[in-house]
Amino acid sequence: MTSLRLLxxxxxxxxxxxxxxxxxxxxxxxxxLAVSMLYIIQVVRGKVKPQRFxxxxxxxxxxxxxxxxxxxxxxVLFTFGELVGPGLIFLVSLKYGVGGKSxxxxxxxxxxxxxxxxxxxxxxxxxxxxxxxxxxGIGFMLTARKLAKxxxxxxxxxxxxxxxxxxxxxxxxxxxxxxxxxFPIYIVISCGVFFFMADPKAKPKPEAIENL
Numbered sequence: 001m002t003s004l005r006l007l008x009x010x011x012x013x014x015x016x017x018x019x020x021x022x023x024x025x026x027x028x029x030x031x032x033l034a035v036s037m038l039y040i041i042q043v044v045r046g047k048v049k050p051q052r053f054x055x056x057x058x059x060x061x062x063x064x065x066x067x068x069x070x071x072x073x074x075x076v077l078f079t080f081g082e083l084v085g086p087g088l089i090f091l092v093s094l095k096y097g098v099g100g101k102s103x104x105x106x107x108x109x110x111x112x113x114x115x116x117x118x119x120x121x122x123x124x125x126x127x128x129x130x131x132x133x134x135x136x137g138i139g140f141m142l143t144a145r146k147l148a149k150x151x152x153x154x155x156x157x158x159x160x161x162x163x164x165x166x167x168x169x170x171x172x173x174x175x176x177x178x179x180x181x182x183f184p185i186y187i188v189i190s191c192g193v194f195f196f197m198a199d200p201k202a203k204p205k206p207e208a209i210e211n212l
Contacts, residue, residue: 027168029080035161036085042155043089043096047200049153049209050097051146053109055090057139060116061132062086065183098153099142099212112138129182140190142212144197149208151199159198163191 042048062083099105115134122128147154166187 031161031165031168032085035158035165036089038161039085039089039155039158040092042158043092046096048155048158049146049150049206050089050093051099051139051143051212052090052093052097053099053105053112054139054143054146055086055093055097057109057112057116057135057142058086059083059090061135061139064116064119064132098146098209102212104145105142105212108138108142129178132182133186136186136190140193143194146209146212147194147197149212150205151197151202152204153209154194154198155200156195156198159191159195163188163195166191 039048039050043050066080066083093099100109112135115131115138119128119131119135122131143154166184169184169187170181
């Protein structure tokens, strides 16, 4: 896979040997899986309306990050948790979620899929990173768009905990490089944005998101 080779040919990274890092990595995995279960429970109870295409793209990209982490030794446990959790949420979203009906969503998905395919044939590290950000960014945009229409469609706590999990993953990395840091840093920032956008106490507007 070209995406794996890109990481192997990345600029020099440095390793910090610290027994605490294994504990932090395990903590990030446990937290990620626990939060995903909490999110799924909230979805089933009708407190959250996940954006289907967002979780599809996050699952696809998380699979690539996990494969890359296996190759480079960076954040394997965290990326595994970030693969299993979104994958389960996407499956649940097929029944309980929103999104996938509007032209905007469909066009966004096509663009993301093109970028995702190009990710595997990219021969430049920076270009590969940009493509990954495009895919993840589109997933972020779709959920942010949904939240802008109905701020009650997400709960705050899962996103706060997801952000914390990303922070733990950063401190738990055995190898520090741009590629290994990119995903957990993105998780911290993007989930932080969703935390501030979500407002469970806002008046629900199901009609505003049901046809996304």
